[in-house]
Amino acid sequence: MQRITILGATGSIGVSTLDVLARHPQRYSVYALSAHSRVEELSAQCIAFRPLRAVVGTAEAASRLTALLRAAGLNTEVEYGEAALCSIASAPEVDSVMAAIVGAAGLAPTLAAARAGKKVLLANKEALVMSGQLFMDAVQESGAVLLPIDSEHNAIFQCLPSDYARVPGQSGVAKILLTASGGPFLNREVATLEAVTPEQACKHPNWSMGRKISVDSATMMNKGLEVIEAHWLFGAPADQIEVVIHPQSVIHSMVSYSDGSVLAQLGNPDMRTPIAHALAYPERIESGVGPLDLTQIATLQFQRPDFERFPCLALAFEALRAGGTAPALLNAANEVAVQAFLDLQIGFRQIDRVIAHVMNSVPHGAADSIGAVMAQDAVARQAAQQYITQLRTQLRPQLRTQLPAG
Numbered sequence: 001m002q003r004i005t006i007l008g009a010t011g012s013i014g015v016s017t018l019d020v021l022a023r024h025p026q027r028y029s030v031y032a033l034s035a036h037s038r039v040e041e042l043s044a045q046c047i048a049f050r051p052l053r054a055v056v057g058t059a060e061a062a063s064r065l066t067a068l069l070r071a072a073g074l075n076t077e078v079e080y081g082e083a084a085l086c087s088i089a090s091a092p093e094v095d096s097v098m099a100a101i102v103g104a105a106g107l108a109p110t111l112a113a114a115r116a117g118k119k120v121l122l123a124n125k126e127a128l129v130m131s132g133q134l135f136m137d138a139v140q141e142s143g144a145v146l147l148p149i150d151s152e153h154n155a156i157f158q159c160l161p162s163d164y165a166r167v168p169g170q171s172g173v174a175k176i177l178l179t180a181s182g183g184p185f186l187n188r189e190v191a192t193l194e195a196v197t198p199e200q201a202c203k204h205p206n207w208s209m210g211r212k213i214s215v216d217s218a219t220m221m222n223k224g225l226e227v228i229e230a231h232w233l234f235g236a237p238a239d240q241i242e243v244v245i246h247p248q249s250v251i252h253s254m255v256s257y258s259d260g261s262v263l264a265q266l267g268n269p270d271m272r273t274p275i276a277h278a279l280a281y282p283e284r285i286e287s288g289v290g291p292l293d294l295t296q297i298a299t300l301q302f303q304r305p306d307f308e309r310f311p312c313l314a315l316a317f318e319a320l321r322a323g324g325t326a327p328a329l330l331n332a333a334n335e336v337a338v339q340a341f342l343d344l345q346i347g348f349r350q351i352d353r354v355i356a357h358v359m360n361s362v363p364h365g366a367a368d369s370i371g372a373v374m375a376q377d378a379v380a381r382q383a384a385q386q387y388i389t390q391l392r393t394q395l396r397p398q399l400r401t402q403l404p405a406g
């Protein structure tokens, strides 16, 4: 019996993880669940999965959750805040941790799981983008097992040799081919991108995901963050990682070898496949995902990304090449800009402008401690907020009419 903590249980990945766990009650038990503010959903999950501990964001949410659980006859221990998240991620009773909090908020508990030597199922790509070297060092020192949940990285992991040592040349790896759907705006006229709404940006053609990652998919910053994630997970330099647009999202990524072989992992676009793969690794378990019918799909297409349509992808490559805290700056500016877009504070095309402004105006340094990374994160967020305020006063009149006053 494996005991699991799910960080971010009420999110898209958290719900899919619980769906897979429910299919294998004899293999897995839930030790702890966390959510930020969706107390009713977390309460329902606790009633169904009976964790020993549950963590929420605030004291107020904790007292609401406690009341719901006690009324249902459960004595789950309810806690709140970052220290409690780190505690459920590193407790000695836990075998595996699903790291599925969105954004920088996931860094501390994900790192706590890595330092405690857990099997870390990594969905929270932002943690690795912010502190890649420190995170990989923690994994190495503790003997943690790091398994990627991001579908592309899970695919690459499956296409690499089982003894892969994060040195591409040693295994004959020529390139990592990271596939990208291109998101909802792949074929939309660039001039009309200015006016797209959060609802349009969140409507992904193939995947159902949380709102932040959905906007990241629309700007292709998601692929940019994934390039940085692939760099750290697989030890590949930027030049060995190639982004290929593949609108059907059936091939989840590929590895190209020096002898001309290209290995790919295929499947229906459903996160339960990588989740089940990582949960059971090195075994295979049923995930609830139906078999792939290639004759039904019939056509697989590929094209190169257009960096003018998707400037965020170029910014991410720049941040990776710059190194140090540059990816942490990129990530923080992106989080602030995406939230401002979702809150109707800025338009879609201002997202990349905010990020470029922060990258160009905030000096970056060495990412040699979590303190240094978090300090950069804070400076970048402040710079992004300031620039957003400035942008709001300069917005073109027709765009301003679409945005709320203030």
Ligand code: NAD
Residues within 6 Å of the ligand: 007, 008, 009, 010, 011, 012, 013, 014, 034, 035, 036, 037, 038, 057, 099, 100, 101, 102, 103, 105, 123, 124, 125, 126, 149, 150, 151, 207, 208, 209, 210, 211, 212, 213, 271
């Ligand atoms: P989501 O928005 O659906 O869920 C996020 C979860 O994090 C929720 O449980 C929420 O309660 C929690 N959370 C949010 N803010 C928090 C905070 N400040 N402190 C603590 N908890 C907080 O997001 P998602 O789509 O499930 O994505 C989660 C992570 O997985 C992201 O890093 C994303 O990039 C990655 N990922 C998601 C998918 C997908 O298909 N959804 C695919 C690949 C990678």
Ligand code: MG
Residues within 6 Å of the ligand: 150, 151, 152, 226
């Ligand atoms: Mg992905």
